[in-house]
Amino acid sequence: MAGRNGTVVTEFFLTAFSEHPEWGLPLFLVFLSFYLLPLLGNAGMVLLIRVDGRLHTPMYFFLGHLSFVDTCYSSAVVPQLLAVQLERGVALSYTRCAAQFFLFTFFGSIDCYLLALMAYDRYVAVCRPLLYVTIMTEKARWGLVAGAYGAGLSSAFVRTVTAFTLSFCGDNEIDFIFCDLPPLLKLTCGDSYTQEVVIIVFAIFVMPVCVLVILVSYLFIIRAILRIRSAGGRAKTFSTCASHFTAVSLFFGTLIFMYLRDNSGQSLEEDRVVSVLYMVVTPMLNPFIYSLRNKEVKEALMKALHRSKSSGRP
Template identity: 45%
Template sequence: MNRANQSSVSEFILLGLSRQPQQQQLLFVLFMSMYLATVPGNLLIILAISTDSRLHTPMYFFLSNLSFVDICFSSTTVPKMLTNHLFGSESISFCGCFMQLYFLIVFAYMDNFLLAVMSYDRFVAVCYPLHYTTKMTHQLSALLVAGSWITANLNALLHTLLMARLSFCADNKIHHYFCDVVPLLKLSCSDTHLNDLMILIVAGLLMIPPFICILISYILIACAVLQIPSTKGKWKTFSTCSSHLVVVSFFYGTIIAVYFNPSSSHSAETDTPATVLYTVVTPMLNPFIYSLRNKDLKGALRKLIVRKKLST
């Protein structure tokens, strides 16, 4: 990474969510609790799916990947914030900040792609149940996930390199608890029009198509559900998609609120609560949302816990 333009800044100061000591203590406990719920919760989902042969299907393959991404997503931001609080520090190195930015973009877009892939999987399962195994093969599932990882990493590399070409002068205080694109652009003393343009163009190309895919999938699913004669059958079919819909609403609602607005309209007061939702709260809630609404997954989790108790 070329540091020629960043000679004035060797580190950034993360101002966090609050400057009040009492609020900082409360936020530390809250974030620690959410992180300790996120990691074991998502790990349990992954273990339950991997150890139960009945769950070795595309749907649960995508869900286990989503759980892995959620662990990584929270681990990109929360541990650094907790560590800074414990040691009374607010700093993050220049390279550390850009690494955090890179992985944040990777995991955010992986969430985006996986939610779209999962909606397509549900569409095939509901609208073409007899052809599900031939349409959603293991090879196609692996290809979709691999393509998502490659695209997310290339996108993150693009934005990180564009950020690296900017100059950062005297001001190095980030009004956030992690290094995000918008706060960093505000600190730059260079022309950021290219960065702003690429955020809108690339984010639009990579966020809007998956979102449209989700909308179309659920419109077609709704049409298929309405054709089911019995109310019980309609509810049973819709319930298989309800968990995914809840997660989609959380994720896209906050992403649109933070990133699909002009730079002038951004502020720490409005952006920070939204970013907390999609970087911390949503990854924590995903295991509960999916496990509470899924009998097969609940059964696999019970078997895993019982097996663990018996082994001890």
């Protein structure tokens, strides 16, 4: 990986929002709150699911893993983003940049698979209610989740190896919030056709496949809901899927916009805003989406708060 002067690129310098130094502290506080809120929210969700027996169901089993992965997903990037805002630029070694790329790709891929699994779980619950317990056994759930983690690991490995076998030349300054694919591609020189093909193949066989599973599941769910005669029954059934569909729309909407579009002529400012949405904002919103729209989660939370108050009394 030689630069224009023939030297090897050994580090990248992150300089996101450096053109607005007066924004440093306000952005740091904003991103810190965006990080702490999902950290507390997702940790609380995992804890609630573990301690409340009413939440020991397949749906909440997958939701617990989604909350855990969301925490790791944002933790792979946001602490580095906070350092960039404080120091107005951070130097990352080639290895650290690759490690960060691998981690957020790993957890982001698992997010995709888990959201698809949650859609399938809702399909079985709504369309095959009599077989739900038989299909979604504990062994089956662990097998599906293990498959999601394994597929995420494979995807992250292939993408990281592909991205970091590119040749980087010229300025090694990345005007971005972390080592993501779009800014890295802007630093490449030479023939990158093979790597771009692998990246496209990944996009075709991960995101669209997961989106297809989700769409097909919801088509069957909507058909089943429309067959319910009572308005109350339709509303209750739809409410169990609304939170998941909202989370899916936020996550896949920003990812598709970022990776399945023509990057030529796109501004880094636009790329950074989209990256903040899917790396920071979406993990922050998920706990609120699932808790505010879910009666069982709200009841479990109120029960836990009441137990906490009772135990604290003299």
